[in-house]
Amino acid sequence: MIDYSSFLNHLSDTALEPWQAPLETQLEDLWRTLKDGNLPRLLSYVDALPEANTTKVSLSDIVTATGDISDTEALRTQLKNLIPWRKGPFDLFDVAIDSEWQCNMKWQRVAPHVSDLNGRHILDVGSGNGYYGWRMKAAGARTVAGIDPSWLSVVQHLAVNKYIADPSHTVLPFTLESLTPNLELFDTVFSMGVLYHRRSPLDHINELKGAIRPGGELVLETIVIPGGPNESLVPIGRYARMNNVWFLPTADTLASWLDKMGFVEIKIVDQTITTPEEQRPSDWKPGQSLENYLDPNNHQLTIEGHPAPIRATLVATKPENQRLKRYHLD
Ligand SMILES: Nc1ncnc2c1ncn2[C@@H]1O[C@H](C[S@+](CC[C@H]([NH3+])C(=O)[O-])CC(=O)[O-])[C@@H](O)[C@H]1O
Structure with missing residues (x-):
């Protein structure tokens, strides 16, 4: 099990306080029922991390901790x-x-277009x-709650945060669908690189909306x-070697989905072709990467012949006067 108590404590006396009790219960349920054999092994690596005295943290392009480390x-x-x-x-x-x-590279494309995170x-x-x-x-956020069902992601965050030691930033091992519905508490909700993995993208957008406070931003x-x-692609078989890709809309179609789900002030702020400069193998992720997922003779196409990945970023507002059916937190 992972100790989330410092994050839970951080929620006290903030606008997220109503989430504290249901989150605590959800974590207790998870630890009681968990059967993931991988987690103890991953956590043993974190336990074996050497102690350090962090003297400086720099949360810029390369997230950096410096200081004295034993080994x-x-x-x-x-x-x-x-x-x-x-x-x-x-x-x-x-x-x-x-x-x-x-x-x-993605953060540089996205950050200029989001409301002040302070x-x-x-x-x-x-x-x-x-x-x-x-x-x-680094942009001033008071709380960042990451959620991701991948244990490796959760444990990598634990490793980094061992040295940065920030109780207001966590990664919780949950999907959006399993989170307390309609919390309506977050000022800004990010969903980056997830929608195409969801079989039902409009439900995903609706669940995102449920987490945002009225007047908040997606x-x-x-x-x-x-x-x-009105165009979109549901690739038959794999897309760029991924077998869990469902809906690939055009940016205009995505904007119309946000409109349909009741968002306002919808803006398509960026569209960028993914390049092998941004996604490539390294010593820390050996093996295949984007180059292997594209048609070697035509980088406009995936290896399966679909249009190659373009990433779009949209920013939208949940109307002030739109409160969803309230989930009872007590
Ligand atoms: N239902 C779900 N709920 C929550 N998380 C999920 C779900 N399904 C998958 N994930 C998680 O969503 C992440 C998708 S990666 C984007 C990472 C980052 N945001 C990025 O923008 O680079 C894809 C990419 O590389 O773009 C993975 O970590 C999954 O475990």
């Missing part, structure tokens, strides 16, 4: 045990974690190991295809 090679060994590192980059006491994704309570759905959460903290990033309104 750099032990640090490298335990961090390597947590391979693959898909999201990053990080640098912990001069151990450079060169992740598969250069997430700083003092905000944020839910990051499909947070991975929390790389973006650190960037949100930041939605997903793979899109080129084209106009």
Whole structure:
């Protein structure tokens, strides 16, 4: 089991306080029923991380902790045990974690378009190991709750936060669907790289809306295809070698889905083709990466012949006067 008490304590006396009790119960239920044989092994690597005295943290393009550490090679060994590192980059006491994704590139595309994060309570759905959460903290966020069903992501965050020691930033082992519904508490909800994994994208958008407070903001990033309104692709078989891809809308179609689900002030703020500069193999994520998922003779197409990945970012507001059916938290 993982000790989330410092995050739960952080929620006291904040706008997220109504979430404290249901979250505590949800975690207790999880530990009682958990059968994941992988978790103890992953946690043993975190337990074996060497002690350090962190003197400086820099939450910029490379999320960095510096200071005095007892054993750099032990640090490298335990961090390597947590391979693959898909999201990053990080640098912990001069151990450079060169992740598969250069997430700083996405953050540079997204950050200029989101409302000022200063003092905000944020839910990051499909947070991975929390790389973006650190960037949100640097932008002034008061709370960042990442949620991700991947234990590896959860444990990688634990490893990084052992040295940054921030109780207001966590990664919880939950899907959006399993979270307390209609919390309506978060000022900003991010869903980046998740919608195409959901079989029912409108339900995903509705669940995101349920987590946002009236007047709060949604930041939605997903793979899109080129084209106009009302077009989308449901790839038969795999897409870029992934077998869990469902709906790939055009950016216009995605905007119309947000409109249909009751969001306002919908803006398509960015569309960018994913390049092998942004997603590539490394020592920290060996094996195949984007280059292997594209048609070798035509990078406009995936290996299966679908349009190659373009990532769109949309920003939208939940109307002030729109409260959802209230979930009873008591
Ligand atoms: N139902 C779900 N609820 C919550 N998380 C989920 C769900 N299903 C999958 N995930 C998680 O969503 C993440 C998708 S990656 C995006 C990471 C980051 N946001 C990024 O923008 O780089 C895809 C990508 O590489 O773009 C994975 O960590 C899944 O475990």
